[in-house]
Amino acid sequence: MKSATELTALTLHEASELVCKKSVSPVELTRACLERIEQLNPALNAFITVTADSALQDAGRAEDEIQKGEWKGPLHGIPIALKDLVDTAGVLTTAGSAVFRERVPQEEADVVHRLKAAGAVLLGKTNLHEFAYGGSGIVGAFPAARNPRNPELITGGSSSGSAAAVAAELCYAAIGTDTAGSIRLPAACCGIVGLKPTYGRVSARGVIPLSWSYDHVGPMTRSVRDAALFLQAIAGFDAADLASKDIPVPDYFAALSGQAVSKLRLGIPRTFFYESLDSEVAARLESAISHLASLTAGVREIELPVDSDRTVATCESWAYHAKYVASAATLYQPETLRRIRAGQEVSAADYIAKRRELELMRRQAGRIFDKVDLVITPTIPIPAPSFADLEAHPDQLRPKELLLLRNTRPFNVLGLPAISVPCGVTSDGRCIGLQIAGKPWDEVSVLRLAHAFEQHTA
Numbered sequence: 518m519k520s521a522t523e524l525t526a527l528t529l530h531e532a533s534e535l536v537c538k539k540s541v542s543p544v545e546l547t548r549a550c551l552e553r554i555e556q557l558n559p560a561l562n563a564f565i566t567v568t569a570d571s572a573l574q575d576a577g578r579a580e581d582e583i584q585k586g587e588w589k590g591p592l593h594g595i596p597i598a599l600k601d602l603v604d605t606a607g608v609l610t611t612a613g614s615a616v617f618r619e620r621v622p623q624e625e626a627d628v629v630h631r632l633k634a635a636g637a638v639l640l641g642k643t644n645l646h647e648f649a650y651g652g653s654g655i656v657g658a659f660p661a662a663r664n665p666r667n668p669e670l671i672t673g674g675s676s677s678g679s680a681a682a683v684a685a686e687l688c689y690a691a692i693g694t695d696t697a698g699s700i701r702l703p704a705a706c707c708g709i710v711g712l713k714p715t716y717g718r719v720s721a722r723g724v725i726p727l728s729w730s731y732d733h734v735g736p737m738t739r740s741v742r743d744a745a746l747f748l749q750a751i752a753g754f755d756a757a758d759l760a761s762k763d764i765p766v767p768d769y770f771a772a773l774s775g776q777a778v779s780k781l782r783l784g785i786p787r788t789f790f791y792e793s794l795d796s797e798v799a800a801r802l803e804s805a806i807s808h809l810a811s812l813t814a815g816v817r818e819i820e821l822p823v824d825s826d827r828t829v830a831t832c833e834s835w836a837y838h839a840k841y842v843a844s845a846a847t848l849y850q851p852e853t854l855r856r857i858r859a860g861q862e863v864s865a866a867d868y869i870a871k872r873r874e875l876e877l878m879r880r881q882a883g884r885i886f887d888k889v890d891l892v893i894t895p896t897i898p899i900p901a902p903s904f905a906d907l908e909a910h911p912d913q914l915r916p917k918e919l920l921l922l923r924n925t926r927p928f929n930v931l932g933l934p935a936i937s938v939p940c941g942v943t944s945d946g947r948c949i950g951l952q953i954a955g956k957p958w959d960e961v962s963v964l965r966l967a968h969a970f971e972q973h974t975a
Contacts, residue, residue, distance in 0.1 A: 542594070597639065600691065628723070661677065694735075781966055883956060898923060
C-alpha cells in the first residue's frame with residue numbers, strides 16, 4: 518500500500534498503469550491529491566477553485582467502471598486540473614479577474630468534453646495571470662501562484678497555477694494555454710514539461726480568448742511520456758472551432774518507442790534566440806546541444822524568421838474585452854486594462870493587412886524545415902526572476918515579460934508545435950528549459966526527441 522505522498526509523486530503514466538491493473542483506485546489517487554492541495558495550496562496559490570466533492574464523485578464512478586472492466590484508457594480515473602479560463606459547466610471560471618469573479622458557464626469547453634470522455638477526474642481550476650495577458654503570473658485578482666521550487670521566484674505566466682500544481686505534485690497533469698509562450702515559459706520556470714501543439718490541433722472553443730489567432734491549448738506534465746498521453750486525449754477536430762483542422766491524430770504514446778531519433782536533423786537559430794542569454798542558461802544549452810548531437814544526425818546553424826509585430830494580438834484582445842471594459846473597467850487590474858486598451862487604436866485596415874501577413878507566414882513556415890527536422894532553442898533566455906525583483910520595478914514588468922517570452926512567441930506566430938523540457942538548473946537552483954520545435958502537425962518528432970533527451974539525461 519503506497520502512502521499519499523508516494524501516490525502523488527507518481528507520473529501520470531505510472532499512476533495510470535496502477536489504476537489499469539487495479540493496484541490503486543482512482544478514489545485513492547484523488548484523495549491523495551486533495552490532501553496535498555489542502556496542505557500546500559494555501560502557500561502556493563496554485564488553485565483558485567477546488568472541486569473536491571465532484572472530484573470524489575467522478576473518481577468513484579471511474580472506479581466502478583474500471584472494476585467492471587470498462588477501462589477507457591490512460592486518463593481514466595486520473596486527477597487533473599484546468600487553467601481557470603477553460604469553461605466548465607456549473608463551475609466558477611474567473612480568468613483570474615474580478616471582472617469574472619462570479620462567472621459560472623453553462624457550457625463546457627471542447628477539451629473538457631474530451632477529458633471527461635477519457636474518464637479524467639477534475640480537481641479544480643488553476644490560477645493565472647489575469648485574462649492570460651502576461652508572462653509573469655503576478656497580476657490578477659487572486660494572490661499570485663508561487664514557484665514550488667522556490668516560493669520567492671515567479672512561476673512564469675500566464676499558466677502559472679497549472680505549472681505550480683504539476684510541479685508541486687498536486688495533480689498528475691494540467692491544461693495550460695499558450696498565446697506567446699504561456700505553457701512553455703512557466704514549464705521552464707517550474708522544471709516541468711509543457712507542450713504547445715500545432716495551431717488548430719487542439720480546440721480552443723470554450724476557452725476565454727486572449728487572441729484567437731495565436732491561442733493554443735496544451736498539456737503541462739512531469740514527463741514527456743505524460744504529455745503524449747494527455748495530448749492524445751485532447752487532440753482532434755472540432756467543427757465548431759474555426760481554427761480547428763481536420764488532420765489525422767497519430768498515436769503519440771506509441772510513437773515515443775517507434776522510429777529512433779538518430780536520423781533527425783537539428784537546426785540551431787543562433788541569431789535572435791541565442792542572443793543576450795544568461796551565462797548559466799547558455800552553458801546548459803550548449804551542453805544540451807552537444808548531447809542532442811550525439812543522439813541524432815547532427816546539428817547545423819539556421820536562420821529562422823521572427824515577426825515581432827503585435828497588431829493582431831492587441832486588436833483581437835480589445836475586440837473580446839471592449840464590452841467588458843465599457844461596463845466594468847474598474848474591475849480590471851490597471852496593468853491589464855492598459856494592455857487591453859492598446860488594441861483600441863488599431864484600424865480595421867491595419868488588422869486585415871496584418872492578419873493576411875500572418876496567414877502567409879504560416880503557409881511558408883514549412884520552408885524552415887527544408888534541411889532540418891527540428892529546431893532547438895533555450896525556452897527562456899534568463900532564469901525565473903523573483904517576485905521582489907519585479908515588484909521593485911513595476912515600470913519594467915512588461916519589458917521583462919517580453920524578454921521571458923522572446924523565444925517562445927515566434928512559434929505561436931508560425932503556429933508550430935513546440936515543447937519545453939527541463940535541461941538543468943542554475944547554481945542557485947533556478948530551472949532551465951530546452952525548447953524543441955517542429956514542422957506543422959509533427960508533434961510526434963517533437964515528443965520523440967524530447968523523450969529521448971529526457972531518458973538520456975539526469
